[in-house]
Amino acid sequence: MLKNRFGLGLMALAAVGFAFAATGCDMEGRSYMSIGTAGTGGIYYPLGGTIASRLSAMDEEGRQFTAEVTGGALGNVRLLQRGEMDIAMSLGSTAYQAYHGVDEGTQPFTDLRVLAPLYPNVVNILVPRGSTAGSVEDFEGLRVSVGAAGAGTEPVSRMVLDAYGLGYDDIRVRYLTFSESAGALRDGSVDAAIISVGYPAAAVMEVMETGDGRLLPITSPWMERLTSEHSYFFRSVIPAGAYRGVEEDIHTIAEWNWLLAREDLPDDVVRNILQIVTEERDRLIRVTPIANQIDMEALRSAPIPLHPVTQAWVDEHLP
Structure with a gap:
């Protein structure tokens, strides 16, 4: 952990x-x-x-x-x-x-x-608190921040989406920095954000501490798909209590x-x-x-x- x-x-x-x-x-x-x-x-x-x-x-x-x-x-x-x-x-x-x-x-x-x-770096998948999305597979047609162009999060976002059978053609892509993603989640200009960052993360904390966000887990079979197809990913956990509103462990992936x-x-x-x-x-x-x-x-x-x-x-x- x-x-x-x-x-x-x-x-x-x-x-x-x-x-x-x-x-x-x-x-x-x-x-x-x-x-x-x-x-x-x-x-x-x-x-x-x-x-x-x-x-x-x-x-x-x-x-x-x-x-x-x-x-x-x-x-x-x-x-x-x-x-x-x-x-x-x-x-x-x-x-x-x-x-x-x-x-x-x-x-x-x-x-x-x-x-x-x-x-x-831990992969944080964030949606607004009131979102009906329960998994990345629900992101089709949504406005999703995949990270800034040229930053390490963007290719990670591609791989996460691909594991769920989605590509950039299936979502409305937004190339935002971590802080921009946090602001966009709070003001409703994006529907989801993928943030690959060290733990704890200021951008994630900003969204969670204000009660505006919710973290989604990566579960089976997508967890196995990501870690087996990409050897640099490994299983990780955002522990309960890490951020406001996180009442149980959030299973996700990480990389060094x-x-x-x-x-x-x-x-x-x-x-x-x-x-x-x-x-x-x-x-x-x-x-x-x-x-x-x-x-x-x-x-x-x-x-x-x-x-x-x-x-x-x-x-x-x-x-």
């Missing part, structure tokens, strides 16, 4: 770091390295900023690491594949699809590697967020990352309590190959 923001100075440094990262220089000898996060209002940015700050302090080569404001999980992997980013925060589903070149018109990103796990890079990321950088998420995890927890959910055991079921340094860590610590 799954139980801060940085100032303008960091954003300015991020812009400088991006300029250096985009030059196409060889990894070795680089002065600046970038970490793709997301918008400043989510979890990725403060977490990535803390990791970047610590990596800069630890780096014996004098490299400076910066947290980049980006469009999120999907865009980060694309930037990584184009060589415009050095490290990316992203979802297991996004990593898997990029590695295998699942999306039409994309080349397999076979150089993509997992560095370390972060925290799980990961730190990713190309295989040529210098070994010493990867070793420092592993030290941060294991021995120095308290630093991350002070920035966002969700870092308490980091579980190195997740590396046993990573959706794509591990970086050689990470693989060596697993061989030593998780035999």
